[in-house]
Amino acid sequence: MTAPARAAAIWRHRLAIEREAVGHFGWLAARFAAQGDHDLAARARQAAADERDHAGRCQAVIAALGGDPAPPAAAPLPALGPAALPAADRALYAAVAVGCVTESLSCALLLALRATATHPQVVATLDAIVRDEIDHARLGWAALARAAARADVGWLGAHVDAMRAAAVADEVAAVAGDDALAALGVLPRAQAAAVVATTWATVIVPGLARHGVVAGATSAPVAS
Numbered sequence: 001m002t003a004p005a006r007a008a009a010i011w012r013h014r015l016a017i018e019r020e021a022v023g024h025f026g027w028l029a030a031r032f033a034a035q036g037d038h039d040l041a042a043r044a045r046q047a048a049a050d051e052r053d054h055a056g057r058c059q060a061v062i063a064a065l066g067g068d069p070a071p072p073a074a075a076p077l078p079a080l081g082p083a084a085l086p087a088a089d090r091a092l093y094a095a096v097a098v099g100c101v102t103e104s105l106s107c108a109l110l111l112a113l114r115a116t117a118t119h120p121q122v123v124a125t126l127d128a129i130v131r132d133e134i135d136h137a138r139l140g141w142a143a144l145a146r147a148a149a150r151a152d153v154g155w156l157g158a159h160v161d162a163m164r165a166a167a168v169a170d171e172v173a174a175v176a177g178d179d180a181l182a183a184l185g186v187l188p189r190a191q192a193a194a195v196v197a198t199t200w201a202t203v204i205v206p207g208l209a210r211h212g213v214v215a216g217a218t219s220a221p222v223a224s
């Protein structure tokens with residue numbers, strides 16, 4: 001398979017992730033609105049619109065690389081968090097899993113991709129996407145800060161490893177591949193693992209610790 005074809009296959013993973021994110025932020029917008037948190041609801045609605053835009057940009061990159069830009073069949077949106085949680089806790093779980101964990105990892109991985117990409121359309125796409133993902137991570141941290149100001153959110157700590165595993169699996173699949181594709185917006189797998197480990201230790205754990213979700217740098221290094 002040619003390098004563009006291999007890169008296009010990874011960008012199809014990114015497309016699937018972006019489409020799933022539309023659903024997660026749409027769900028969060030509805031939950032925040034139901035709780036009367038209209039500022040967070042508006043930010044989540046904007047995030048859903050951003051993710052729809054990202055999916056379109058991914059399709060354009062896939063087409064430019066000679067791949068099939070048709071979106072994969074829409075899978076049912078995976079529900080986030082244990083079904084037994086009360087509705088408000090479920091929304092907080094989703095905001096932390098999607099915003100604080102997934103989007104923070106995504107920002108760091110996209111910035112690393114941006115540093116090595118040279119294909120002009122790939123560079124423009126990464127620039128546009130990463131700007132928005134920073135806002136989406138901020139939305140998650142804002143939701144956590146608000147919840148932590150009202151009540152103890154330490155119960156989330158029991159779920160952090162599961163959030164990390166899900167986010168790493170999705171985000172790494174969406175950006176990492178073999179070593180020859182950096183110009184086309186695909187990170188070498190070893191570099192992606194290193195970015196994940198650094199971001200986990202220096203951004204996500206300290207952020208979660210600030211709100212009492214984890215005690216500090218307690219989690220094992222991320223292997224992949």
Ligand SMILES: [Fe+2]
Pocket residue numbers: 018021050051054129133
């Ligand atoms: Fe996105």
Ligand SMILES: [Fe+2]
Pocket residue numbers: 021051103132133136
């Ligand atoms: Fe996002």
